[in-house]
Amino acid sequence: MRGAVGLAVGALLAGLVAPVLSAGAAETATGTVSGTVTSYAGAPVGDWNVRIYEHDVAGHDWVEVVGAQTGPDGRYEVAVEAGTYRVLVEQTAASLRGGPYNKTDPEQELAYEFWPDAAQITTAKDVRVAAGQTVRLDPVLEKGRTITADTTYQGAAAPYTLYRLKPVDSGFWFAPNMVENRGVETVTFHGLRPGGSYELEVFWTATGEEGAELRRELYSDALFDAQMAPVRIPPSGPDPRLTIFLGEPDPRVQNTTPPSISGTARVGDVVTADPGTWDTGGLTFSYQWSANLVPVEGATSRRLRIGRALAGKALTVEVTATAAALAPGTASSAPSAGVARRPYAGSVTVSGKPVVARRLQVVIVTRDPVAPTVRVRWYAGTKLVATGARLKLTRALVAKRIRAKVTFTHPYRTTVTRTTPYTARVRR
Structure with a gap:
């Protein structure tokens, strides 16, 4: 991966973990969101964040307005003004500095959730709260998945690395997926959702000294945020494992022209993926189609016949290019217009x-x-x-x-x- 000059270590860490906004901040609150968070095994999930977001039309983004933490019994209650919101349930910052991923830790095993059962805020459902109304949401957290990254600098572990992972198209990074390491080559992000797509960035220094200037790198060798290659967790099968080479171009297949989609995005029609262009020859390609950024199960051919379940949704295709002696490269197309009926x-x-x-x-x-x-x-x-x-x-x-x-x-x-x-x- 190639780097760019970033912030100082202390300055970046100070702003990474956003506090949960207190429910008391909503002085004119006229409604309530409450419920109980439990695990897939039926156990209450305590000390997790419940964050409430509303859409900022002017900024075209989702903004947290209020939140709360679950009690030992998994219960929570948040006062909000009448309006339309989306809800995130995630681990608290207290779990971030707890060392490497531990599969026996029940909290680390659970996946975050945008209500209900969504990996991205854009695919979550609206929660409408009227004046005087109590809306009950009882999230059941499923078993989490992982993404592991092996990172090296000049053949060894970098003295200091700070990783951030976010769901594609969510517009923000959230606490459980920020990991700080010193002299460790391998990091595992836990509590991720099957079928989710994520973007990864790494801040690092070659010295690890306090106040040292950080370099920022985007997976995989992207120059800009918009070029970041998403890391997708398949609905089934092994969890993904990445290899990242800090401070130098990754020895992997590189995309030079993004994939594209040809054909009419209409129910019953067939669309075809063009794999784009790459920096080496002799490639084999694999494909994964998504609708509104959610992978379409079984849609792994170059051509896709559009079923009626995809009506109204934007299509994208992710292309993975494989060559001998190089790590695979991935790139995604721009989204199509919504599938017409x-x-x-x-x-x-x-x-x-x-x-x-x-x-x-x-x-x-x-x-x-x-x-x-x-x-x-x-x-x-x-x-x-x-x-x-x-x-x-x-x-x-x-x-x-x-x-x-x-x-x-x-x-x-x-x-x-x-x-x-x-x-x-x-x-x-």
Whole structure:
């Protein structure tokens, strides 16, 4: 990895661990978020942070407004103003200086959570709190996963390293994933979520002296934050392990032009990944498609047929390039537009004779296995005379020509309205 001049050691550490904002700060609070945090084994989880965020429209970011810590029984209660929020449950800073990862430590074993069950704040759900309302959230923390990094400087451990890991697209670093080491080559980030994608940066010095200037490096050899290669934890299988070479280019495959996606992002269509360009030849490529930054299970081919579950979501593809004698390189495409829905393809006709006292009925023909919601409106000329699937013809409609307008609302297709031809004139 290549470095950039950063901050002094003490100055950086002073600002890394953000305190939980006290619930008392919300002087005009009119609602409450409360509940109990438990582990996947059913045990209460005490001394964890519950942080409440709201969206800063002007800054296009998520900002913490208030928070609390769980008690020994896992319970918490946070007073908030009426509004819309997202909630993070994470370890406290007290666990950060506890030494290497310990798989027998129940706290280190648990994964953080953006409510409910999300790895990134962008895929979490809104929590709406009205005046006088108590909203109950009872997070159940699942077993955490890990990312391990082996880091060297000139063939040995760097005298001082400080690592930060954050979920992709969350906009902030949070406490459990900051690790400080002195003279240690291997670090493990614990409590991560399966299927999560993360960005890693390293601050380091070659001396480790107090007040020494830090160099900042971004995984993997990125020059800017926007070029950072995400580290993805697969939903199943082994946890990822990285190799980082401080102060020099990594001996790995390097991406020179990002991957891209061709084709129309529409339900039922096929999109294709272009792997981009790389700095060496003889490569083999593997692919992982994501929707709204969440990996799509089983979507590991160059081409992706877009299923209806992806409607409305932005697609990205992560490409891993592998070559002999080099560490694999990864790069991701820019997100596509939201997957479009196809128009509903059903046809509509009117059956029945246009005779007083008889009934006309709409007939819908479709091959779609999922039935739409249907709204039928009947017109005599241009005048709306009735709604519903059937129309009983009355004397008032004599000599009128009838037609129906049918609106289809479908869970994964665009809403469309079909209009039937006019019938013959109604007769007695």
